[in-house]
Amino acid sequence: MTYVIAGSCIKDDSCIEVCPVDCIHPKPGAPDFETAEQLYIDPGLCIDCDACVEACPVDAIFADFEVPEKFAYALELNAEFFEESGTAERTAA
Amino acid sequence: MAAARVAIVGAGPAGAFAADRLLRARGDVEVDLFERLPTPWGLLRAGVAPDHQEIKRLDETFDQQTLGRGCRFFGDVEVGVDVSHDELMRHYTAVIYATGAQTDKSLGIPGEELAGSWPATEFVAWYNGHPDYRELQFDLSSRRAVVIGNGNVAADVTRMLTLSPAELEHTDVADHALEALRHSRVEDVAVLGRRGPAQAAFTSAELRELGRLDGVDLRVDADEVELDPLSQRWLAEQGTFTARKNVALLREFAARPPRSESRRAIVLRFLRSPVEIRGDGRVEAIDVRRNEIVQAGDGSLRPRPADEAVETIECGLVLRSVGYRAVPLPGVPFDERSFVLPNDGGRVLAAGGEPLPGVYAVGWIKRGPTGILGTNKRDAEETVACLAEDLAAGALPAPEHAGSEQIDALLAERKPELVTIDGWRAIDADELRNGREAGRPRVKLASRDELLAAAR
Numbered sequence: 001m002t003y004v005i006a007g008s009c010i011k012d013d014s015c016i017e018v019c020p021v022d023c024i025h026p027k028p029g030a031p032d033f034e035t036a037e038q039l040y041i042d043p044g045l046c047i048d049c050d051a052c053v054e055a056c057p058v059d060a061i062f063a064d065f066e067v068p069e070k071f072a073y074a075l076e077l078n079a080e081f082f083e084e085s086g087t088a089e090r091t092a093a
Numbered sequence: 094m095a096a097a098r099v100a101i102v103g104a105g106p107a108g109a110f111a112a113d114r115l116l117r118a119r120g121d122v123e124v125d126l127f128e129r130l131p132t133p134w135g136l137l138r139a140g141v142a143p144d145h146q147e148i149k150r151l152d153e154t155f156d157q158q159t160l161g162r163g164c165r166f167f168g169d170v171e172v173g174v175d176v177s178h179d180e181l182m183r184h185y186t187a188v189i190y191a192t193g194a195q196t197d198k199s200l201g202i203p204g205e206e207l208a209g210s211w212p213a214t215e216f217v218a219w220y221n222g223h224p225d226y227r228e229l230q231f232d233l234s235s236r237r238a239v240v241i242g243n244g245n246v247a248a249d250v251t252r253m254l255t256l257s258p259a260e261l262e263h264t265d266v267a268d269h270a271l272e273a274l275r276h277s278r279v280e281d282v283a284v285l286g287r288r289g290p291a292q293a294a295f296t297s298a299e300l301r302e303l304g305r306l307d308g309v310d311l312r313v314d315a316d317e318v319e320l321d322p323l324s325q326r327w328l329a330e331q332g333t334f335t336a337r338k339n340v341a342l343l344r345e346f347a348a349r350p351p352r353s354e355s356r357r358a359i360v361l362r363f364l365r366s367p368v369e370i371r372g373d374g375r376v377e378a379i380d381v382r383r384n385e386i387v388q389a390g391d392g393s394l395r396p397r398p399a400d401e402a403v404e405t406i407e408c409g410l411v412l413r414s415v416g417y418r419a420v421p422l423p424g425v426p427f428d429e430r431s432f433v434l435p436n437d438g439g440r441v442l443a444a445g446g447e448p449l450p451g452v453y454a455v456g457w458i459k460r461g462p463t464g465i466l467g468t469n470k471r472d473a474e475e476t477v478a479c480l481a482e483d484l485a486a487g488a489l490p491a492p493e494h495a496g497s498e499q500i501d502a503l504l505a506e507r508k509p510e511l512v513t514i515d516g517w518r519a520i521d522a523d524e525l526r527n528g529r530e531a532g533r534p535r536v537k538l539a540s541r542d543e544l545l546a547a548a549r
Contacts, residue, residue, distance in 0.1 A: 006298075007296070007297075007298025007299075007301070007302075008145065008147045008148055008298075009467075010148060010151065010465055010466035010467040011465055011466070011467035011468060012151075012466065012467035012470055013467065013470065013471070028471055032333065032334070034464075035333045035335065036333075036334065036335070037296035037297060037298060037335045037465075038296070038298065057150065057151050057153070057154040058147055058148050058150050058151050059147055059150060060147065070305075073301065077297075077338075081334055
């Protein structure tokens with residue numbers, strides 16, 4: 001499974017600070033950070049630890065089987081964000 | 094005694110993040126948060142839309158990370174009116190301005206001042222229970238409203254005009270606004286963007302939400318969703334993830350069959366610029382012209398009038414949402430071209446370009462009205478790092494009155510009824526209790542008198 005970030009994300013980067021596997025992007029300083037409307041979790045790397053859920057001040061992060069109906073699109077959206085530039089390339093950059 | 098005493102002017106998200114970062118960076122610093130309203134958290138309370146309650150939860154973090162760490166709150170105290178900049182400088186080692194952008198940009202077209210034509214920001218402040226806007230009367234008796242702009246404020250006001258009373262009742266929308274919106278006769282809301290779908294400033298989350306409202310038909314013409322060659326190329330080569338999502342969503346919306354059973358409709362219009370708001374004493378119609386996208390000298394894509402044809406859209410309400418703008422603060426330098434405090438990374442600069450010792454800026458008054466809530470956290474980190482560096486370098490001399498007693502005495506004389514943390518907590522508890530009784534997240538006290546009475 002994976003965690004996913006919904007559109008209510010405020011780009012407070014608390015989740016990035018606590019993620020043990022660095023799977024939340026874009027990170028501050030990345031070229032697409034300022035234009036990103038929210039942060040995304042790479043489902044291929046998420047280890048399901050829930051540290052980001054605890055850290056999020058606006059409860060915008062959900063386990064994939066608990067995503068509320070109004071945010072159902074977020075599952076696909078998070079995955080799609082990493083299709084063009086995955087975490088591996090981002091980390092190498 | 095504290096190593097330094099810092100005043101933060103403005104208790105919105107930027108001020109709250111600055112207090113948080115400062116208290117974390119320097120445990121030996123005392124922080125006082127000044128706010129002209131009786132309540133803290135600025136646009137989190139008075140800007141974020143009432144149907145986005147999950148975002149308003151950030152107030153708990155602000156409370157714990159600022160007030161919970163010993164930051165003092167001085168509500169209902171206006172810097173520049175009740176206490177001057179020079180007085181603050183005599184009582185604090187440093188002053189951080191976090192006053193935001195308090196007014197709106199104008200369109201500069203005839204008829205903008207007609208009754209029924211409003212800055213969207215005033216509508217937002219009104220429905221969010223900002224005490225200075227409570228008395229406004231929005232005429233919601235005509236069938237059509239027009240929203241000018243394609244950003245998230247435009248999306249917010251469009252939703253507020255189209256949500257059903259039952260949906261609004263589950264939010265903390267101000268009671269006076271709930272009552273007015275309950276009787277609204279607005280059936281359709283036309284949203285005008287001067288550029289095309291690829292340049293719309295909506296986040297894809299906001300756009301998606303507009304297209305999925307219960308009982309609301311979102312209409313967008315397939316022709317207007319078609320991209321011109323320049324935008325097509327830009328989207329393919331440089332388009333952001335959000336811009337590509339927006340275009341895909343708009344194509345999906347344009348292809349949907351109309352939902353005739355809908356209560357209300359939202360009509361998105363692209364490449365349309367308002368040229369005149371018309372009416373006899375009040376708004377009756379708005380004239381718009383069609384634009385085309387051209388490439389400017391700097392490579393950016395801009396709208397330009399495509400022809401002379403004018404389309405008239407009848408309407409009774411116009412909400413102009415084309416951006417916020419900061420206003421100058423008494424006694425502090427102001428950049429009249431960029432509408433910010435002139436600054437370098439948060440250090441406010443004097444006329445000669447050299448830093449003004451002990452004066453800092455954070456948030457919209459520092460960088461202009463851009464970014465979202467979390468942007469202020471990193472912005473605050475930058476400003477606080479400058480302040481901490483100046484402190485460590487001994488660049489900030491002790492003020493004339495270095496203890497807290499003198500500012501306390503001054504405020505006791507000028508604003509004996511100022512709202513402290515306890516006062517704010519009493520307001521908060523009252524609003525939450527009234528909310529529980531009404532089955533709502535919160536029932537806001539929306540006048541200064543009520544707020545101040547609850548704080549006592």
